[in-house]
Amino acid sequence: MAASLKxxxxxxxxxxxxxxxxxxxxxxxxxxxxxxxxxxxGYGGFPSTHTTVVSSAVFFIGFExxxxxxxFSLALAILIIVIxxxxxxxxxxxxxxxxLSRFAEDF
Numbered sequence: 575m576a577a578s579l580k581x582x583x584x585x586x587x588x589x590x591x592x593x594x595x596x597x598x599x600x601x602x603x604x605x606x607x608x609x610x611x612x613x614x615x616g617y618g619g620f621p622s623t624h625t626t627v628v629s630s631a632v633f634f635i636g637f638e639x640x641x642x643x644x645x646f647s648l649a650l651a652i653l654i655i656v657i658x659x660x661x662x663x664x665x666x667x668x669x670x671x672x673x674l675s676r677f678a679e680d681f
Contacts, residue, residue: 580638581631588630592623628656 597615604610632649639645 581634584634585627585630588626589623592626596623622657622660625653625657625660628653 597611600614601608601611604614632646632653635643635649636646
């Protein structure tokens with residue numbers, strides 16, 4: 575398999591695996607109700623799909639080029655930014671949901 579195809583295939587497989595795990599978690603949380611589980615799927619929650627895709631590419635770079643290579647260092651910096659962004663987004667979404675819930679209770 576060409577090296578460039580691996581960099582596309584592995585993150586895609588990680589994305590599918592992450593989505594499957596996320597659905598399974600929501601399916602169990604919804605009491606094994608398929609309709610409720612589908613409604614729970616969306617942005618947020620664990621595992622983070624975009625973090626999974628980026629981290630799979632970063633670690634593949636590490637295994638292919640070495641964990642002491644400059645390309646791995648750059649990829650790791652991007653991964654840290656993605657993780658920080660995902661964490662900040664989830665915190666802000668939770669904060670907005672709390673405010674909207676209080677607002678909805680008043681009406």
